[in-house]
Amino acid sequence: MTVVLDSRALNRATLARQHLLARGDASVPEAVARLCGLQAQEPQEPFIGLWSRLAGFEPGRLDDALTDRTVVRTHLMRRTVHLVTADDALAWRARHDAMLRQRVLGTYRRELAGVDLDEVAAAGRAVMADGRPRTMSELVRAVEDRWPGPPRRVLGELLVAALVPMVQLPPRGLWRRTAGVHNLPLATWLARDVDPLPAGDGDPVGQRLVRRYLAAHGPAAGADLRAWCGLAGLPAAVKAVREELVVFRDARGRELLDLPDAPRPDPDTPAPVRFLPAFDNAVLGYHDRSRIIDAAHLGLSVAGHRVVLVDGRVSATWTVRGHHLRISPLRPLTAGEEEAVRAEAGDLAAFLDQDIAHVRLDTAD
Incomplete structure (x- = not known):
């Protein structure tokens, strides 16, 4: 029987592959x-x-x-x-x-x-x-x-x-x-020519792309792979490597493929607050982004908003204007979440080193 992975399980797998569970x-x-x-x-x-x-x-x-x-x-x-x-x-x-x-x-x-x-x-x-x-x-x-x-x-x-x-x-x-x-x-x-596509049957470059994508983003569906790379001609490559892979289903019944030994942490694994840049592939690297962002907020990442992950999900946006780092939550945050967001924001301000004198955390609408 095929194992079903819910959104939280997929979220933790993505965070692990993307180095967002632990630096x-x-x-x-x-x-x-x-x-x-x-x-x-x-x-x-x-x-x-x-x-x-x-x-x-x-x-x-x-x-x-x-x-x-x-x-x-x-x-x-x-x-x-x-x-x-x-x-x-x-x-x-x-x-x-x-x-x-x-x-x-x-x-x-x-x-x-x-x-x-x-x-x-x-x-x-x-x-x-x-x-x-x-x-x-x-x-x-x-x-x-x-x-x-x-x-x-x-x-x-x-x-x-x-x-x-x-x-x-x-x-x-x-x-x-x-x-x-x-x-x-x-x-x-x-000082080296671009690698030519190998002659003959098969698609070894496409097959390597499939493996590399799954290592960084899996478990994922074929539509997710296409959304990441923009290539339409990868079904043959997926078919060629399919016997190497393990198969799951998501909560909607979509087939998901993955490398057998890739990390799939326990869904209850704590996820730290992380500040992501504009257009980060942790969000954009999928056709179905529900594992990391709610449907109501899908337009934020496409429009180039910087986002904050809280408990592994897009829960706020952030901007730097002058000497202010401003965080705008997309949902109400608990007191503990607010504390964690402020702490990570302070570290980010120190990294940016732009004389950021104030971190402002707005109230969710």
Whole structure:
């Protein structure tokens, strides 16, 4: 008989995989790899995500990983900028190529009608062959005479986010640095070509993605996997690894897959307060997010609100304005929960080190 996992059991499994039950002692590259990357379109947010997950995390550790090229910022899952290890960027990029193209085309199909994408890609690579970083505007200016029809923004997104595997170079993404986006081909920055997709039958890259996703987010359904990566063509990969996996059901009867030896803590395991950054994959990495956030609040994470986990669930939002860290509960908090939230907020304020003089905890509506 298939075991049913309720929302609380799934919540504790997610927190354990995401290093949100207890802070870990991994290096930054190790943590980024275990998490299958961190969403990073807002450059400073990964620092908060890592602070909530790693004991004694210091911003310089991520700065070092970016500058020594063990971690990179690149468009990947869901055509979103992610912070991933260099090895994962090279291994996963070719498997995401078709999705990246289709997502740009789906957004700008009319503007790109009649445009040969392979020709645009070849032109972009030719421009970047000199090894000089370029902004999107500089890259577009170099090729726009050949394609005067599409708006410059569309041509730029096509080149940078879809056709040519690019990395956003430091100082973009460094701690407290405000910098424009200078792009360089991934292969140039890492001195190694993107891994080609293996020839022949099967989908070994997709199979590895399935295993890695489940290690970081499982137990999960196929729809959750698709929501995380944006890839539609993974059913064959799931089928290929299915015999390695264990099967559960959620309270709605959905089939959930998982790695047999992955952590699935007791549902009564205490969960500490954690402050999450905008667009954190602990929330966004699923199609069904009910394990961590109530339906009434689903729009918060998509809109980029920073959230607070209390007893493992999204229970407040938080912002920093000037010298104030403000917490806005989404439900009434007990006295003990308020105390824990204030304590973690004080530690966060010390980490942010922005002369935050006051932590304000509002009353739930």
